[in-house]
Amino acid sequence: MAEVKETLLTAEGLKKLEEELAHYKSVRRIEVAQRIKTAIEYGDISENSEYDDAKNEQAFIEGHIIELENKINTAKIIDEKTRKNVVSVGSKVKLLDEEFNEELEYVIVGSSEADPFNNRISNESPVGSAILGKKKGATVEVNTPDGVATFKILAIS
Numbered sequence: 001m002a003e004v005k006e007t008l009l010t011a012e013g014l015k016k017l018e019e020e021l022a023h024y025k026s027v028r029r030i031e032v033a034q035r036i037k038t039a040i041e042y043g044d045i046s047e048n049s050e051y052d053d054a055k056n057e058q059a060f061i062e063g064h065i066i067e068l069e070n071k072i073n074t075a076k077i078i079d080e081k082t083r084k085n086v087v088s089v090g091s092k093v094k095l096l097d098e099e100f101n102e103e104l105e106y107v108i109v110g111s112s113e114a115d116p117f118n119n120r121i122s123n124e125s126p127v128g129s130a131i132l133g134k135k136k137g138a139t140v141e142v143n144t145p146d147g148v149a150t151f152k153i154l155a156i157s
Contacts, residue, residue: 006076008089008110008123014075021068024061032058071112078110087131087156089123094155103154108132127151
């Protein structure tokens with residue numbers, strides 16, 4: 001049996017997954033069932049594209065429900081109040097990009113909560129994994145598609 005990979009989540013991230021799961025089970029499932037019922041009413045389903053589309057959407061929804069349930073069932077809540085002296089999952093980190101002399105701020109989260117456009121980077125990302133376990137003042141080098149980037153950790157909270 002394969003080892004179950006835990007899903008690292010903040011309490012907020014778990015709540016969002018639970019809300020999404022409830023929405024898929026109570027709203028999306030019913031919507032697609034109604035689409036299938038309506039498509040069947042059109043008659044012959046062998047060449048009915050509406051029926052095929054609805055069945056494909058139903059398969060996607062059911063797969064997504066299973067994926068959400070797995071994430072919730074394997075969730076490990078990150079204690080965001082511990083270990084403020086080193087970067088860990090749940091830390092808010094202020095970095096200095098030394099090449100561009102630009103300050104960046106990220107929250108380190110588990111991969112299922114990563115959202116780089118909202119400054120939430122995964123602990124498995126190049127920057128996230130490079131700064132994990134490091135202290136304020138440390139400088140790290142990160143391999144990026146554009147070459148090596150150097151970051152200095154300015155603050156951890």
